[in-house]
Amino acid sequence: MDDLKAKYLGQIADAPDESALETIRVAAVGKKGEVALKMRELGKMTPEERQTAGPALNALKDEINSAISAKKSGLADAALDERLRTEWLDVTLPSRPRRQGTIHPVSQVTEELTAIFAEMGFSVAEGPRIDTDWYNFDALNIPGHHPARAEMDTFYMHREEGDNRPPHVLRTHTSPVQIRTMEERGAPLRIICPGGVYRADYDQTHTPMFHQVEGLAIDKDISMANLKWVLEEFFSAFFEIDGIKTRFRASHFPFTEPSAEVDIQCSWVDGQLRIGEGDGWMEVLGSGMVHPHVLRSGGVDPDVWQGFAFGMGIDRIAMLKYGIPDLRAFFDSDLRWLRHYGFASLDTPTLHGGLSR
Numbered sequence: 001m002d003d004l005k006a007k008y009l010g011q012i013a014d015a016p017d018e019s020a021l022e023t024i025r026v027a028a029v030g031k032k033g034e035v036a037l038k039m040r041e042l043g044k045m046t047p048e049e050r051q052t053a054g055p056a057l058n059a060l061k062d063e064i065n066s067a068i069s070a071k072k073s074g075l076a077d078a079a080l081d082e083r084l085r086t087e088w089l090d091v092t093l094p095s096r097p098r099r100q101g102t103i104h105p106v107s108q109v110t111e112e113l114t115a116i117f118a119e120m121g122f123s124v125a126e127g128p129r130i131d132t133d134w135y136n137f138d139a140l141n142i143p144g145h146h147p148a149r150a151e152m153d154t155f156y157m158h159r160e161e162g163d164n165r166p167p168h169v170l171r172t173h174t175s176p177v178q179i180r181t182m183e184e185r186g187a188p189l190r191i192i193c194p195g196g197v198y199r200a201d202y203d204q205t206h207t208p209m210f211h212q213v214e215g216l217a218i219d220k221d222i223s224m225a226n227l228k229w230v231l232e233e234f235f236s237a238f239f240e241i242d243g244i245k246t247r248f249r250a251s252h253f254p255f256t257e258p259s260a261e262v263d264i265q266c267s268w269v270d271g272q273l274r275i276g277e278g279d280g281w282m283e284v285l286g287s288g289m290v291h292p293h294v295l296r297s298g299g300v301d302p303d304v305w306q307g308f309a310f311g312m313g314i315d316r317i318a319m320l321k322y323g324i325p326d327l328r329a330f331f332d333s334d335l336r337w338l339r340h341y342g343f344a345s346l347d348t349p350t351l352h353g354g355l356s357r
């Protein structure tokens, strides 16, 4: 018994790792191990012999098991010490660079155009995206029966039976903000209203939410000539091309009279759009002199004041400037397309990102 004890305790002490310990455990105290064999021999002994050999074998078994556990935790401690000695971390190393996101093209273009109009004395006015149908339509000379109401594919807010509040809509243009600002600040006025607007439409050039900027200048001697100058200044600064020409084509909007659709000079070379050169034209906005009914809706006397107004799609001019072909890219695709179009953040503007000149 003492031989057995010395043999196994010695092996345990010398075991180099856990798997060697397991081999020893099976050989010593496993089901078919040496201690188990000795236990089986108890049956052949006299009761007196058994009385001393039985407890001694059990004690040996316990002793071997405890020696194995102690050795196991000794090995784990040694392994940890070894790792602590050999593995190390330089916490002073600089972290890995993380790719930064970029500002959304619509936000960037909104910043760009706001800065340009600010230089010409226009301030930014904002208002609610959900507004009454009076501010969105009636005040803009679009009465209930007017086809423009149907054309704008308006989203109406749900009303329970018996709810008699005036109908509310998701604004279909930012014009209601201009009415509200006229009411609040009166004339003279020089504002732009950028922001999201909503129409139930979806294809390559339309999304149900898009962005507009509308401009309004009211004073005592405002004319279409002022409008043309402001727009040409704007487009030259926005596309960074001196002397961009505009072409005004007679049109009709309920809120302006006379009204004009405005084109900018451009050409197509090898399938690429070139703005500000050639003899082609591209429609970019609608405009006109504010209709007297509309001035009156905003509390401004049309016998004293006149004004020009214009409206354009921010998403659309962002696409033109940065060469983005599908409006849905702003909403449905992942951020890789920003890099694809060479879009930079506001800190490092590359104003000719997608536009070839």
Ligand code: 2U9
Pocket (backbone or CB within 6 Å): 173, 174, 175, 176, 178, 179, 211, 212, 214, 215, 216, 253, 255, 256, 285, 286, 287, 288, 290, 291, 294, 309, 310, 311, 312, 313
């Ligand atoms: C007030 C008075 C007049 C704003 C105007 C347009 C013409 C126009 C479209 C351009 C492309 C909307 O984004 S778009 O689909 N807009 O053609 N907007 S005049 O006229 C106003 C606005 C407010 C008080």
